[in-house]
Amino acid sequence: MPRELTIGTLIESEDAAPAQVLAAKLNRHTFWCGQSGSGKTYALGVLLEQVLLHTRLPLVILDPNSDFARLGEVRDDAPADVAAALRDRDIRVFRSGDPDRPLRARLLGMPLRSRAAILGIDPVVDAELYNEMLHLEAELGGIEQGRLIGYLRAQDSELRQRLATRLENLGMAEWALWAWGERDVTQDIDEGPDATIVDLGRFDTQAEFRAAALAVLDHLWAHREERRPRLIVIDEAHNLCSPEPADAVQALLTERIVQIAAEGRKFGLWLLLSTQRPSKVHPNALSQCDNLALMRMSSLRDLDELADVFGYAPESLVQRSPAFAQGQALFAGGFVDQPGLVQMGSRLTQEGGIDVPVPLR
Template identity: 50%
Template sequence: MTANVEVDPPTAPTSEPSALTHLESQDGRSFVARGPGSERPLPGDYLELEGEDGILAFVEEVSDEASGTGFAATGTLIQVGGGPGPGRPTDSPWHEVPVRATRPDTVQRLLSGADSRLHLGHLAGQEAVGVALVPNRLNRHTFWCGQSGSGKTYALGVLLERILLTTRLPMVVFDPNSDFVRLHEKAVQTETEDEDQAHALHDREVVILRPDDDQSPLRVRFTELTPRAKAAVLRLDPVVDRAEYNALLRLFAGDFHTVDAGQVVPHLHSLGDPDAEALAQRIENLGILEWTKTWAFGAAPVTEVIARRPAATVLDLGSYERHEEQLTVALAVLDDLWARRAERRPLLIVVDEAHNLCPPDPETPLGVAVRDRLVQIAAEGRKYGLWLLLSTQRPSKVHPGIVSQCDNLTLMRMNSRDDLDQLASIFGFVPRGLLAQAARFRQGEALLAGGFVPMPSIVHMRTRVTPQGGTDVPVPMP
């Protein structure tokens, strides 16, 4: 006789992520989670607390247990929902709470926001989770860096498009490599959403100023430069070259008025003053009047264009033949913005390849003047609505007094340990575990941290709506 044995029906497979071990928190804010090595998370991952809806554990550091068979993850507890951004849960301690990998929909509530146009891209490894821009936190300086080939410039274009689409914050772009001169054009797209966004961008006023464009020239007026800027252009030291410097001051303090730089030298020659004659010879010897693509000669200067605040003004500095011309135009614009600071009109100042304008040790008086003005804007400009966005390949190539004032960070692939250590020391709010991953980023991946994103996140940047102005030169093939 055979006994009847009841067999439980097979359990249906579940899509729930498998549980890790447990989480401990003494203060209800930070945590330690321990589990087997097979379930090891990465810095930047999120864990769910079992039975606690709306509370996530954000992993910042992961290390091996002393036994070598498991891991210990540390980080911050976050309250999801109930406001525009993440908050803190209660200060109550947690003991032996089971945790598991977070479902994408839970992370989406934290990072994605309500408007897909705000998405800079998607969370690396989770295409369903968009990472949203927090536009009202662009009122802080931003540092944007990544080594050559990381996709830094393309990703910066994504950010500029999102700003144009979702805010009314005007911007001026210093573009030394002509990478953003097509910010007013539409890239070839197939998706309906991209087409709609391209049309929305087309409705924004984007002004492209080029040195050799008769319709939209990028020019400045020598006569309207500050005394220090004029002296920097002429390589005059107020003490060493005191006679010529004084002649320069007297020239524009008197009855001489003109908008034409070409009239300055003849007027100096006509004065019969040996110091004025020496100043005229200096101008001729330096070839300043040969900068025909720099001086306005009666045309509207760039400062007047920026003063009326188009949605974006792109300055094509890359089309100048001399670096001194780039510096002169940049100095004229920055000085004018600083002179108008009391107007408190918000403006995002985007400086691509920022090491060209604000290196730690400039070699010329013009370079020093530009760097010093940017240092001043970094230190004091925020309260006047002048906000910097600086993009470069290495943090060490930009003056530390500027980098240290930045509250937002975008970091793309970076192999140099020294550079990563420098960033860690400056941006203490960014978990070191996330910074350490930058050496393994693929092209187009970026660590975003600071107030302009909901949480520090490793993001795969979205496709641009406008075309890239500059591209790599291909290798010739048979």
């Protein structure tokens, strides 16, 4: 297998030399950014296809807009040998309501802090309720899946009645997300398929969306000591790793991603954070990224921040970003031999979230 992953051509080379990413250096966190219309998602798909073709590195993709849901569908114009190789890969797509692979998580398998945050229970402000959840921990194994509210209602305890009421009022027990004894997505992740695509775009509420992402990240972190290499791709990362979290669940998501950014490398947990707006991603996650892919970006504030954080990217090249055509990018950092401008190559698989065209008469 090649050491280099070919992703396109070098723009300023005399003979259209191939642009390549060093596969071995994906064991560093990567930041991928570009404004809407820059070709960011398409270009990221090009890289992920090469990872699938030429490495055994499992992908776990948190996909909020269903952009990578068709990563397993090969284009008709793909070379026959490449198409055969991609079709041979184990790519599993999970989405809410899917009859074959529904996206489910196990509520009672999540850490106490995460369950409390989903319920809106603060360990200080709601000290009594949180403490009751703490005491409930020892009983979780004996609660029949899907019967949590009934179990709480059957108890002669005011606090447990309040917990049941909160569950009912929030409608949490009725979420399609919960496995309630059925297979959940973390079991598939543990089997180590070539790609696990967690399609978050089918949920009706942000609360369910965030809870699903938190369940996956909590599980990966809880099993970090297994030291099983994984590339964790978080598209639209500003939704999950904000410097100003909107609620307790988003705060936990940000905390977990920052934790993986700071400590995950030694456990084989490597992040690829993709976003349109670097300023909307927590700086403690941003600063841990040793690889940069920058596409067109017009915000001078964002470009100044990128030049400051990613000192290994030549400022003269960063400042050219507003003039990039669609599909052009600056690659810098450990995963390339030297910083360079790249024209991304063509996709081999179908795009999941193509733009809606303007209807013409």
